[in-house]
Amino acid sequence: MRSSFVDKFFIHGGNRLNGTIEIQTSKNAVLPILSASIMASSPVTIEKVPDILDCDNMLRILDKLGAKINVANSNVTIDPRTIGDIKIDCKLSRTMRSSVFLLGAMLARFDNACISMPGGCNIGNRPIDIHIDAFKKLGVRVEQEGDEIHFRVEKFCPTKIKLKIPSVGATENIIEFACLRRGKTTILNPAREPEIVDLCNFLASMGAKIYGAGSKKITIYGVDRLDGIRYKPISDRIVAGTIMCATAMCGGDVTLLNAIPEHNHSLIKKLIKMGCQIKSNSDIIHIRSDSRLNSISKLSTGYYPKFPTDLQSMILALSTTASGRTSIKENIFSNRFNTANELKSLCANIDIISSSNVIVNGVKELHGSEVNSQDLRGGASLVLAGLVAKGETIVNNVHYIDRGYEYLENSLSKLGADIKRIR
Numbered sequence: 001m002r003s004s005f006v007d008k009f010f011i012h013g014g015n016r017l018n019g020t021i022e023i024q025t026s027k028n029a030v031l032p033i034l035s036a037s038i039m040a041s042s043p044v045t046i047e048k049v050p051d052i053l054d055c056d057n058m059l060r061i062l063d064k065l066g067a068k069i070n071v072a073n074s075n076v077t078i079d080p081r082t083i084g085d086i087k088i089d090c091k092l093s094r095t096m097r098s099s100v101f102l103l104g105a106m107l108a109r110f111d112n113a114c115i116s117m118p119g120g121c122n123i124g125n126r127p128i129d130i131h132i133d134a135f136k137k138l139g140v141r142v143e144q145e146g147d148e149i150h151f152r153v154e155k156f157c158p159t160k161i162k163l164k165i166p167s168v169g170a171t172e173n174i175i176e177f178a179c180l181r182r183g184k185t186t187i188l189n190p191a192r193e194p195e196i197v198d199l200c201n202f203l204a205s206m207g208a209k210i211y212g213a214g215s216k217k218i219t220i221y222g223v224d225r226l227d228g229i230r231y232k233p234i235s236d237r238i239v240a241g242t243i244m245c246a247t248a249m250c251g252g253d254v255t256l257l258n259a260i261p262e263h264n265h266s267l268i269k270k271l272i273k274m275g276c277q278i279k280s281n282s283d284i285i286h287i288r289s290d291s292r293l294n295s296i297s298k299l300s301t302g303y304y305p306k307f308p309t310d311l312q313s314m315i316l317a318l319s320t321t322a323s324g325r326t327s328i329k330e331n332i333f334s335n336r337f338n339t340a341n342e343l344k345s346l347c348a349n350i351d352i353i354s355s356s357n358v359i360v361n362g363v364k365e366l367h368g369s370e371v372n373s374q375d376l377r378g379g380a381s382l383v384l385a386g387l388v389a390k391g392e393t394i395v396n397n398v399h400y401i402d403r404g405y406e407y408l409e410n411s412l413s414k415l416g417a418d419i420k421r422i423r
Ligand code: EPU
Pocket: 027, 028, 029, 031, 097, 098, 121, 125, 126, 127, 128, 129, 130, 131, 132, 165, 166, 167, 168, 169, 170, 191, 309, 310, 332, 333, 334, 376, 377, 404
């Protein structure tokens, strides 16, 4: 992905969206899968890896560790046999949270790992205490030296781990670590997101023995080796959700191919309530929106299968022009309403009640202005608002959006939006 800090989107709002679009592979599935590929005893090929900044960075981290990486079209082959380093590049690990997802795989494979305190989107405090507690319970010594954290397996102790929060990343780390260590490990209160199930399907195809992914208890029986395979991860439910919300907001008639309707169940219910017509079958979603949306009164984010935090920003944008009042409560991250102020400069009427609660009073129209993306999903929601705003909207800091959306401007232009990237 070629993206630069100076990239901006110029948008002329007002066009309806019509047509068909194929949804990219899931960022949050592919990142842990790329990291888990280093546990294989032979090369692994991941199909349709999306051309996004977070994947670029993950591949750069793997490359720096010594893995051989070959990219052919969008298929990425990783040969982990040449890995010689156990220290994850500091600069890269600060740029993305997903470096944390490498820990389980590194410990499984090398007994050692070292990271800098990870970075990521500016969406609030993102500690890694649950990861560290779980590793300690499994027999890993964890030591902090300045900004670096060192992890070393002393003696693997298979056990039952009850997570205080169903953390996606911690669940993935425990699974990765335990699946290549002898013994039975149980995770109680694990994350149940579709991306966890996909990671487990990937590991199971390599020979891992994991039971209960997607349920409230996951059991892992360690095996001695995992074999290289070819795998195609699931499609991105957040990108599909973003396109659905864009269609709902702009009006139009869009068919999403390679989408998994059941992964977007909570969003689909809300959009129908707002007045959209949605039909779906196993991997296609069709959405039609013809008139001003109704507000949904209340939205509260939660762990899967509840409403995803990653789509909260899209509902925030939608609510700005829906008829009526919407109260939005963010329950996962502490700082995911930075975008509300940016939306206000497009003439949205939003009361920021606290860092986790806003009230939106829908207005008839937004007006174009210059706004700044503050994080990945918030940035995408500003694009949605720009698509309906009167006049021109400039969205700065597109590099945030490029972390997770494969050329969002191309997808939207294909559907009839007037949006251009300027550098
Ligand atoms: N948490 C802790 N301690 C920890 C780990 C998490 O307190 O050790 C807290 C977090 O601060 C947060 C909550 O637990 O309040 C949930 O965090 P979780 O660990 O589940 O999130 P994550 O694994 O860091 C993944 C996705 C996020 C997505 C969340 C929640 C990836 C690469 N990232 O993050 O995706 O929002 O799960 O579903 O899978 C995005 O794509 O925009 C994005 C931020």
